[in-house]
Amino acid sequence: MIKRLGTAAFAASFAIAAWTGAATAGEVLDRVQRTKTLTVAVGTDWGAGSHLDESHEFVGYDVTIAKQIAASLGVEVKFVTPSWDLIAAGNWDGRWDVAMGQMTPTKERAEKLDFPATYIWGPTSAVIHKDSKATKPSDLEGKVVGVTSGVTGEAYANHNLAPAWLNADPITYQFKPGKVKTYGTSNVAFDDLRLGDGVRLDAVIADTSIALDAIKAGYPLRVLEPALFNSPGDIAIQRGDKEFSDKIAAAVKQMKDDGTLSRLSMKWYGVDYSKEQ
């Protein structure tokens, strides 16, 4: 909890303190059309969503969708890779127009960002070492749990996840960790968990898809059923530009309706995550 108030909150404090971070209507759309480029924030380490292939080009579910949105706007796409803290802090100052990254709309984030469209519905699970005796999430009561800083899994562990998406069910917390350890990336948390059951961690809360990737890569881990919660992953833009928001919403709706999203999800995840769960 303390750690979470570190860099992300530090970065965020700038955003709120001096400027509300709101773009004036049409400003972002104007810039995109004037420069003929859509600058998109993605990551090189976001698993199947966005990473670099063998020739070090961007590929992944998020990347493909970003390219299609740019195509529907009739502009070129350009990728930048700010850290997640900077993206989630808002106040982008026009450095990038759109952030992918399957951001879950929460009340905190909605104060700084707009979420025009949901493009993925993903489960978040508790992951344990394969030698662990736990069989259901509630077995983790009082255990040491690792999370990535600034993501919904961390909010879940600290029991302060406030969903802000449409038709959201209130979150029911299935266990209260004895201690929450916060990591910069989920990979380091998995590295700690693989050392053995209870050596440094008893469990990690992470996106199920990333956990399954780790297991595929030979990590001695197991995903606890059922998933802790399902949350939507949205495209995020700077708050306040209604026209730009509508354009993106329309582009994503188009992809959803013609089945592009399902197809891409099957391609990158092997599961159709594009439908609401």
Add this chain to the structure above:
Amino acid sequence: MLYQDTVESEVLVHKPWFIAAMFAVVLAVFLMVNLTGTTFGELMRPVIGAPMQSGIYGRVAIAFVIAVMFCVNIVLIGFAPLKAQIGIVWIELLALFFSFFKAFNLSMPFIWENLPYLITQGVVTTIYVSAVSLICASLIAIIAAIAKLSSNGFAYAIANFYTSFFRGLPLLMQIYLIYLGLPQLGIVIDAVPSGILALSLCVGAYMTEIFRAGIQSIDRGQWEASRSMGFGFGLTMRRIILPQALPVIIPPMGNTFISMLKDSSLVSVLGVWELTFLARTLGQPTFHHMEMLITASLIYWIMSACLEVGQSRLERHFGRSKVR
């Protein structure tokens, strides 16, 4: 003695009490760690039988052999001339270091596949950011050092505030402040210039103090003498003060440059694709991150070693007057 003279004395590593002490220490250390399950245990198989079943006898035997090897090694090295000693110890430490990494079971094909990209993208960006910051920092430092030594209260106060502020804040905070804070004033700068600005200002503050200390290390008599001969400020600096101050300034400067090369890794939080950023992210999707981190560490080391060589060359050049 910490200076070289011509007095012949017995080598420390040949004194019996020293060898006995080293033997005892090494024996004690290796008795504490269990090496029976490692490659070394396998090598000892003819003596101790199956390594895992050898128990306490195996541990003692292994520790004993290592202690003997260590003592023989230092005694033999003691016979070699100085240059050879330095070379041998370096190579031995390096070999130990690599055998340590070998235990990580790294995927070499993955490293070879990504190494060219780490160099063409990562190293080039790192060197670019560091080199530009280095030049800017030096310029800032010269001006600020002169201001700090001047009798002008206004200049002194500004320079003093600057060094206090930028030495007192963590570099990461400075990078965030410049990247996120300046836009509040309407100045939006990109990630790379933000990083360069932060590095230049921070390193410049440290170098200000190095320059100031170097210049102040020269006796005031030198200033008085050159003034009495009618030298102006520029001529005094160029001909009298700097030639004497540089041998003092260069060792800490080299230190600062090396640490800056590595501090440039902090710019990776802004998404600049320098060495650390790529090292952190390239291996993530396939869970090969240890490979990339170790490769990047070695690259940093090689780059720092180049700077070390440059520093020792410069030191030798400017320290000519100290050699007999």
